[in-house]
Structure formats: C-alpha cells, structure tokens
Amino acid sequence: MKKLYCLLIFLSVGLWGYAILPTHFQFRHYNIENGVSSNSISAILQDSHGYIWLGTDNGLSRFDGNQFAFYQKSNPLYSNLHTSYINTLCEINTDELWLGTENGVYIYNPVKATFTPFTQKTNDNTDITSWIMHIIQDKEQNIWIATRKQGIFQYNTSTHKLTQYEIPRNNNVVIHILNDRQNNIWISGPYQLFRLNKANNTFEEFQIKGEPEGVYSMALWEDSSHNLWIGTWEHGLWKLNTQTHEVEKFLISNNGKGILHIHSILEYSPTILFIGSDEGLTVFNPITQESFLYNQYGEGNESLSDKFIYPMLKDREGGVWIGTYYNGVNYLPPFCGQFPGYSGTDNLPFFEGQIISRFCEGKNGEVWIGSDDAGVSCFNPSIVKFIDFPGREKLKKNNVHALRYIGKELWIGTYTNGIQVLDPQTGKITKYDTKDGLDESSIYSIFQDSQGRIWTGSMGGVCLYNPQENRFNLVKKLDALIIKIMEDAKGNLWIATQGKGLFKYIPQKQVWKRYGQTQGLPCNIINHLCIDREKVLWAATFEGLYSYDLEKDRFIRHPLRIPNKCINAILEGEDCLWLTTAKGLVKYTPTTRATQIFTKSDGLQSEAFIMASALKTRNGEFYIGSINGFNTFYPHLLKLNTQKPNVVLTSLEIFNQKIETQKDGILPEAIDHLKEIHLSYKDNVITLNYAALSYCTPQKNQYAYILEGFDKGWNYVGSQHSTTYTNLPAGTYTFRVKASNNDNIWNEEGTSIRIIVHPPFYLSLPFKIGYVLLFLLALGLLLRYVIRRSEKKHAKAIDELNSKKEIEIHEAKINFFTMIAHEIRTPVSLIIGPLEKIMQSTHIPINERQELEIIDRNSQRLLYLVNQLLDFRKVEQKEIRMKFTSQSIKELMQAVCERFSPTLQQNGVSFSVTYPDEHFHADVDKEALTKVLSNLLTNANKYTQSMIEVRFQEYPERQTFSIEVKDNGKGMNEEELKKIFKPFYQASENKPGTGIGLSIVKGIVEAHHGQVNVTSQPGKGSSFIITLPRKQKNLVTEEEENQATNPIPEDIIPEQNDTAATSQKVLPIMLIVDDNEDMLNFLSSHFQTSYTIVTAVDGVDALNKLKEQEVALIISDWMMPNMNGIDLCKAVRNNQLTSHIPFILLTAKTDTEAKITSMNCGADAYIEKPFSLQYLEACIKNLLELRLQLRQKFSQMPTVSINSIAANQNDKVFLEKMNHLIEENLNNEELSVDFLAEKLCISRSGLFVKIKGLANTTPNEMIQIIRLKKAASLLLENQYRINEVSYMVGFNNPSYFSKCFQKQFGMKPGEYIASHAHKAE
DSSP, X not given: OHHHHHHHHHHOOOGGGOOSSOOOOXXXXXXXXXXXXXXXXXXXXXXXXXXXXXXXXXXXXXXXXXXXXXXXXXXXXXXXXOOOOEEEEEEETTTEEEEEETTEEXXXXXXXTEEEEOOOBBTTOOBOOSOEEEEEEOTTSEEEEEESSSOEEEEETTTTEEEEEOOGGGTTOOOEEXXXXXXXXXXXXXXXXXXXXXXXXXXEEOOOTTOTTOOOEEEEEEOTTOOEEEEESSSOEEEEETTTTEEEEESOXXXXXXXXXXXXXXXXXXXXXXXXXXXXXXXXXXXXXXXXXXXXXXXXXXSBSOSOEEEEEEOTTSOEEEEESSSOEEXXXXXXXXXXXXOGGGOOTTOOOSSEEEEEEOTTSOEEEEESSSOEEEEETTTTEEEOOTTHHHHTTOOEEEEEEETTEEEEEESSSOEEEEOTTTXXXXXXXXXXXXXXXXXXXXXXXXXXXXXXXXXXXXXXEETTTTEEEEEEEOSSEEEEEEEOTTSOEEEEEESSOEEEEETTTTEEEEEOGGGTOOOOBEEEEEEOTTOOEEEEETTEEEEEETTTTEEXXXXXXXXXXXXXXXXXXXXXXXXXXXTEEEEEXXXXXXXXXXXXXXXXXXXXXXXEEEEEOTTSOEEEEETTEEEEEOGGGOOOOXXXXXXXXXXXXXXXXXXOBOTTSSBSSOTTTOSEEEEETTOOEEEEEXXXXXXXXXXXXXXXXXXXXXXXXXEEEETOOEEEEESOOSEEEEEEEEEEOTTOOEEEEEEEEEEEEEOOGGGSHHHHHHHHHHHHHHHHHHHHHHHHHHHHHHHHHXXXXXXXXXXXXXXXXXXXXXXXXXXXHHHHHHHHHXXXXXXXXXXXXXXXXXXXXXXXXXXHHHHHHHHHHHHHHHHHTTOOOOOBEEEEHHHHHHHHHHHHHHHHHHTTXXXXXXXXXXXXXXXXXXXXXXXXXXXXHHHHHHHOSSEEEEEEEEEGGGXXXXXXEEEOSSOOOHHHHHHTTSTTOOOSSXXXXXXXXXXXXXXXXHHTTOEXXXXXETTTEEEEEEEEESOOSSBOOHHHHHHHHOOOOTTOOOOSSOOSOOXXXXXXXXXXXXXXXXXXHHHHHHHXXXXXXXXXXXXXXXXXXXXXXXXXXXXXXXXXXXXXXXXXXXXXXXXXXXXXXXXXXXXSOOSHHHHHHHHHTTOSEEEESSOOHHHHHHHHHHHHHHHHHHHHHHHHOTTSOGGGGOSSHHHHHHHHHHHHHHHHTTTOTTOSHHXXXXXXXXXXXXXXXXHHHHHSSOHHHHHHHHHXXXXXXXXXXXXXXXXXXXXXXXXXXXXXXXXXXXXXXSSOHHHXXXXXXXXXX
C-alpha cells in the first residue's frame, strides 16, 4: 500500500479525487509579449551547448534562460537569410544548425554567426527548393531532409553527396522522419508509412495489418521500451509492432472522445506520454491506457497558453517545452508533482478552504485540515482524496485556528466561537466558551501534554481543562496571542506568543520565565516551535530562526541567506529543518548552514505561508499551509536537479551598445566561441553578459565571476547575469564566470575568455623600445650635464663663499655701526636733555651760551649721523616703510632749501631754486623726501665749486615729476658713477661724511616707486635727478595720521575750564625703570617736583616696587637685563591690580616693527631716544588729561558706558564684571565695598587703588554712579515713574535720589527726561 501511495503521490490527483494521471502542472509562458519573435512556434531544439532554439514564422529565436536573441532576415548582419518561416531545426555535428524553411535549407554557423543557403545538388542536378517539413541526422551521420513536394533527400556528410528519394505513393510529401535505435529510417506522410530498405537503398511501404488504406501521420516516436508510436491525423494514437505489423489503437476520436490531428509525441516518463494535437495536451499512460486531456488555457501558471499543441521537446534537465500555434511556448519544469497541491479553488469535493491555518493527524492516519475561511476538512492520504464526515457542514462557517485529535475526538479552536469538540463518528459537537471557564472565545492553540492534561492558548492567556468539572481554569494571563504550546523532555511547557515573546512554564513548581532580549531572543513575535530528535528547541520568529542552548539558558540566532527573514513554521527532516517563510519554503541544514529555497516554480501553491500551519505525519509526510491551499511532500523523495548548468558568455556591450559578431569587428566570432577579445584603451565601459543554461528556475541560478589581473577574488553576485568594468588599464586579463542551477549545483569550471586591452600607440612596444633608447640617451646627456654642472657648481660655490664672506663682513660692519648708534642714543639723550634745560635759563652769560650752542650744534650733528646710520640700516634690511600723504611739494622744497640757503651763501655758493606751482601736490612721505633732498644738497655742498641749482619739472602725461640737484664741482668718471650708490663709497676727493647718504636716497626713492639718475663728467660737475609718481596706491589719510598722535575719541569734549586741582598734599608716584644710572638720575631730578619718584633697574625690580607702592605712572626703557620693558609692560597689563597704570616706553629702536611690538604689548606711548624733555612732558600731560576727560565724561554724562574709561582689554573685562555685579545687586542690602571685593576676588585696599586709578573715584562713589546711570537708563524707557525708578536702583528716598541725580549729572530727573523727549522730537 505504501508503494502504491508513493506512486500515486508522484502522479498527483485528478478531478473528483480519481488517482489516475498528473493533472496539475506549473507552466512558464514565453510569447511575443516577453521575448519570443512570434507566437507561432513550429520547431524547438536544444543544442549541444544547452541553448533553446525556437523556429517561428518570424525568424529564429535563441533563449538562454534570461533573454531571447533574434535571427531574422530583416537584420543586415544576416543578409544571406532570405526567409522568415523556420519550420524545422536540426543540429549537425555540434557546430552547425540546419534550418528547414518554406524555400529550402539554410545552415547557421554559430561560431561565425552567419547563415548560408544549402545549395548542394544531386547527380541529376536537382536542388532542394520546396517546403522543408523535417530534418534529422542518423547514427551514421547522414542528414535526411523531408520535403513537401520533392520526397526525401539524404546528404552524406563524408562524401558531400546529395541523394533524392521520391515517394510517389505519398505524392512526394514527407512530413516526419524517425531514426530508431536499430538505425532504421521511418518516414510518414499523408497516406502511407515507409521504411528504408538498406539492401536496395529504397523506401518501401510498411504494410499495417488491417489498414489497407495506410495511415496519415504527422508524428512518429520510439519510446524507451523500443515501442514505435504513430500519431495519426484522424484515428488517434497507434502503437506499432514492427515484427507483426500489427497496431494497437488508443484515443480514437469517436462519440466525442479521443483526439484528432496529432502533431507531436513525447515521452515524459517511462509510464507517461505527452501527446500534442489540435485538441490540446493529452497525458497518456500506456500501461493503464488511461489518459487525461489538460484543458486549462489562459495566462495563469497552471494553464497552457494555447490549445493547439505543435512541437514538444524534453531538455537535458527534464523540463518540457511545449510549442503552440497561436501563443508561444510553455515550459514545464522537471520533477513536476513533487509538491502535490490542493486549493479550495480546484473544485474538489469536500474541500473549499484556501487559507489553511492548522493541521492535525487522526487516529487512522487521516489528516484534519483547518482553514480560516471554510471550517474543517478531512484528507485521506491512502486514497489521495478528501472525504466527508458527520458534522462537516456545521463547522463550515468557523474560522479555525487550532486543531488537536485527543482520544477519539477532534478539538477545534475557533475565532470568537470558543472550542468545538467533534465526535467524527457521530458528528456530535460539544462547545466550550467563556461560561465554561475559558478566558476568551478566540482559541489559537490546543495541546495535550504527557500527563494527559489539555492546555489551551487564546488571544490573552493560558487555560487548563479540568475533566472532573468539565470546565477550564485560567492559569496565566499573558496579554498576548498564544500561537503554540509544546512540552520538552523534562515536562516543561513552552508557550509561544505574538507580542510578548516566549515563556517557559514548570507545572510542578508553577514557575513562569519569560525569554526576551537579555536571553538572546530579541523578537517578541514567535510564530512556531519545534523540538528535534536531539531535544533541541527551535523557535520560528518574525525576525529569523533561533535555537535554545540548555546549558547557557539562552537562545542563539541562526543567520539565513533567504529572501525573507520571517519564519512561519518549522518541521524536522532527516538532517535538516524545513522552514516555511513569508517568501517560500526553505530547507536548512544546521551543520553546514546550507539553504535551499523552493518557490511556486517548484510546484508550491503559494510562497506566502501561514504561521504555525505545518504538520509532519507519523509516516513522514509533510503538510504545509499557505494563503492558497496547502502542499504535501515526502522530503526524502524530493529529487534535486543534479545537472550542472553549462555556463556561456552571451554578449558583449561597450558603452551599453551590444557588439555584433562581424568578421573584421571586435567579435570576429560569437563570443561564446572566442578564446580572447581585443579592446582599445578607449573602450572604457564594457559589459559582459553571461548565462547558466539551466531553465528550471532561472531566477534561482547563482553566479560568481572574477577578472584575473584586476579583481582580488571571486565576486558572488546572486542571480545577476551581467557585469560591467570601467577604465580598465591596458593589459591582459582573464574573465572567468561560474554558476549554479536552481538547486545550488555549481559548475565550478564555468567558462572564461581572455581580454586584451591595447594601450594607445604611444605606449605600444615599438614606442616603449624607443622610449628606452631615448631614456638611455637622455641619461648619458644628463650625466654629462651633471658633471659639467658639478664643476660649475663647485666654482660657483667658491665664488659664493667669497661673496658670503664679503657680505658677512659687510653685515658685521653694519651691525656694529647700528649697535654703536643705539648705544650712542642714550648718551646723546643725556647731553641734549640737560643742555635743553640749561639753555632755557635766562641767566647764562653770552660767552657761555655761545659755547653751549656749539655743544648743542655738535650734539645735533651727532644725532643726525646716528639717525642717518639707522636709516641706512632700514634700507639695507628692507624695513623702511613709507607713509604716503598728499603734500605740497613747493612747501616741502622751501623748508629744505631755506634751511640750507644761509650756509651756502656764507660759503659763497650761488644757490637757485625752481619751485613748482603752490597748488601742486603729490603723494609722498614728507619726512623721507625731506631726507632725500637734505642728502642731495649736503652732497652737492661738499663737492660744488660755486653753484648749486635745484630745479622742479612736471610730466603730466606720465603723472610723474622730478627734482634735479645740480652742482659744478669736480664731477665723476664712469667707474665712480657705477659705485656712487653703494654703501660707504666716497668719491676720490674724500670729503667728511659716512658714505651712506646716496644709498639712503636710492632706497627711499625706490620705496616711492620712483628712480634716481645721475649724470656727471670730470671737471663739469654732477646732476642728480629723482623722478617720482604723483599718485601712490597706499595713501594714508590725514585722519589716520592724526589718530596715531591724537588717540582722544571723538565723543570726548575737552573741558574749557581746567578745574582739576594742581596742588595736592600728596604727590602721585612715578616709577622710572632704566638700567642706565645717569638716565635714572636725570629723569628723577626733572620730575621730582611733580611726582614722588620710585626707580628700578630692570623689569623684575619694577614688579617688586609695584607691589609696595601705589604707582600712578610708569616710564620704562626697553632694553634691560633680567626683564626688558616689553615683558614688564605685559606683566603690568596682565595683573588686575596694575593693568590701569599708564605706561610710557623709552627706546633707542626706531623701526616700525619695534613700534608695533610696543603698542601690542599695551604701552600707552612710545618715545624714541634721544628725546626732548618737553616732548616727554607733553606726552605725559596729554595721556593723563585724556584719562581725566574720559573719567569726567563717564561720571557726568548718564549714557556714557563704563567701558570708556578702560585703557585696555583687561580693564574693560574688570569694569564690565563690576558693573554687572552692581546692577544685579542694586536692591541687595549687602551691596558694599567688602561685597564687591569678595565677588571680584580682590582685597579691599586693592579695590580702592584699582577704582581710584581707573575712575578717580572711591568704590562707594562708583556704586553711586552706576546706580544713577541705571536710573537714567530706566527713565528713558518711559515705563516707570521717577519714584519707582529711585526704589528700583536702591534709593530709599525719592527726594534724596533727585538731589544725587542733579549733583552727578547737572539736571534733575524730570529735566533729564524732558531734554531727551525734546531731542526725540
């Protein structure tokens, strides 16, 4: 019985349950809408490579499982193909494809992709011109060609001889040829059957007993049992005994039965024949003589696309290709029927369910099936049909979600209708509902444990059946749907829920434990449970598959390579698990982690399965429920597609354009026959298309490729059947591709092709050889050049060494003179300063005053020489910077010339000057140009004999002007003219001087973007001409120039009446810092009448003195030991207690960089040595008056910010912090000097000194001022009355507030508001 059952399962089930022939097939349709060139299919062939070829009335089509390729006469590449109707196909010797058409034979060469007409003729000069009906090649390699009007031809491939056999009894019409296993040649036609007599080489009529009129046949077939089958035109199917000449007739068309017009016969299996006719596809069992006409037609997978069946082919994998006359070709995958399926739409008796929710096995092996849409059905596997049972109609309207066969009863869990207990023998139904103790009326799981206890799971909790009381008791409320209950070997219950994860319940201890994220089970939706033979618990979840580790008491995730991670049910196989998912059926082997996926193309009813809808019966049969019925199968009987797919390259694309096969093109032969292809370096984007010639389920074929020489390893790309490479470097590569079929059987060898990317011509081999030769030549020339260059470099290095020594000597001399000049400045300051003070006296005798004037002139002369040397240093170091301003050139020239005029007249020199117009202005540095003219006149005065002329000349067209200084002295020769502007050079007649004046002139003129020229002849004097542009780009405005010397802000209004007290009992303290004792004594004696003098010898000493004294002013030298003046200034500014003290820096440094450095460090004034005491006093006076004015404005003007009295950033931060602190605490009774000192982190005495130095007020006065300023701000808001404002700023008496306001700001609060209101108008 079991063997019969297995056979019946393989044959599937027929209508109304009669187990006869396979009646359910899953087809794939290919027609003109999805790739075939025409819907009329006349021939089907699989070649030796595995391609499927289709002959149609619109040319030839080739299919590789992914796409169709067309060969049509309209294609200019196939100019020798003159027909569109391909009636028959035959592969000859694996390298030619013979095409039978309506006007002869064509031979297609797959290597060259060319068509050639077959033009061979017989000995009597007969060629084939009629309609070709059939072509075959026999076992002796002869080719037989059946025609419609010329009989049959034989072509000997060895002798290339064509022989014609006329068949007059058939009117020379031959429809079909058969070469049997004994190498007999059979031909059929409209009247008789013929067989070749090899003895006399003629076709003889084969007489069939009882058929004197012969037979009209279009189809002949020899089956695997060597039976010869004849498909007749009107008399059904005949089985011919070639020994007895007798036939058995089947499917004879009479009384509306049988079939007519048989076009093709195919052996589907040893016991099944497929017969194609105008009636459709007939499935015939020659053993039982049973037949079934497959009459489902349409676009569905279970339907044939058309009724008129013409050619049929069984490929090497076992798949069947069925060609139709009107609607393309149908493909039937191999192993069809491995998954017998049933659906309520099949019109089967006693089964109407489509959404199958549960299964359970009955006592006698019957399978009970619960559906969500049609109640309960019963399936009998032994007879392979559904059976009726008492009570079926009563249960039909229930939505069934749980089934359990307990004892002799079927327990049924329903949605909203409680539990229905059916007695299958009597049809009696017992109902349990909430009144019987159930927590809810929707039951999704029923389970009987090893102790016989019955457990139920609802949409909210677990209940236990009490047989004594015949009612249920609630065990646990879980607030989630319980979909599955199972018992492990220890008697523990595992409860799967949808929403709360998984629970374990120990009935003996009544202990519950939930498994979730911390136990390795992050998903709360559990769909099914399974305990395998190794006692391992498996959980199917919405997010994947998990197994339970008993030792660790946690779950382990099993990653799966499947289309959808939702697992709906688990069944255990021999060494694997079968998983139903939301996207197909999966066979999973845990030991190897291998997966195999089955889809609708394998015969499944649907790929969307229902949660927990699975059953493994006692005899090992599997049942799996889906949204379209259910499937059954025996896992061990499933057959795999073990055929390794042939892997081929199908096409090449460059820049997304397909490359056709052409003799002189990139593909001189078809790409699947080429060993290598040659590409240009310009072919930057190439695409290779490939295919695994396995047709079972092409979308499940897997691919991997590698481009050796470019890729580092194999690229596994799933079902992707093309790859693209861009910008391949020139070189030789090997492209390899391998693939697997639908059952993961890999063809590891695959196929390969060599790709040669040619470089541009300039990188070809001849050019590379040329490059090498050129390189060697260049290398030789380079070595020669390097040697010569090395020699020159050596000589140059010697010259540079000598030059460097000269420069170092020159630098040393300049540095020495500069250092001496700096050192001289301090003594000169000590000469000029006291001398200036002495000469201010009116009691000096005349003779002593004359001597003092001599001292003054010579000290000024010494200062001039020192300054000139420093100017020269700036020119040398490129440090001289011009401050261009618009100046009157006439006034500037007059100032210089008038200074020289008395001296020149005293020396008897004629001095004439040509001035410009008084309105002529130019952009010059006034001081620098004065130095230029002074140097030129000094030089002329030294060397002239009797005349000096200064002449101005304007050049409007060039926007320039020139000043010429001319004398009539000795003059200079050409050698002297070349050296005249070099430093320290003096003319041959050595006059007193430094020799650097003209060098300074040249530097200043070039800094003005001008030029200086000299013309001279011995004995005739010299002429110096400076030419300068009238306009300069970087012009300094008058405001900018004044800002440097007058830093008083615009909003400061100087007081007209000096009311500051000049006589104080306690003099302010001045700190003088200098390492020169004479300078300390000199400055101390001068300022001791106005200040209390404190002295320090360096910065460190000064900082110590600052800690001891409340200093009001600091005067410091720059260059000092231990700590210089810059560092001292920074230290003063960074100290909160001293940052407000005015700081004046004295230095001998006169360069701009030094001035910038001093101002950046926070100095208030920068005075160069030697200095005038009157200038120093003026600077101090201006600095202190400025601060006084700022303080007065702050205290007397309500709107002036406190930041205005800050001398630097540190003071600004301090004042803002203090102002904010006072404003925040205006109403705070604790606001006082001590409060401020504590919050500002400063001592009380330090705060007094700081605020006194900054604002010339006490801290209490400062608090009062800030209160009043805040009041002024509030008054202007016009939101508060005056008395309100007084209280808001901390005054207890509005009258007192008004008095203080008037005293501080000179007006009462009301007047203040009115004055601002008037201004606003």
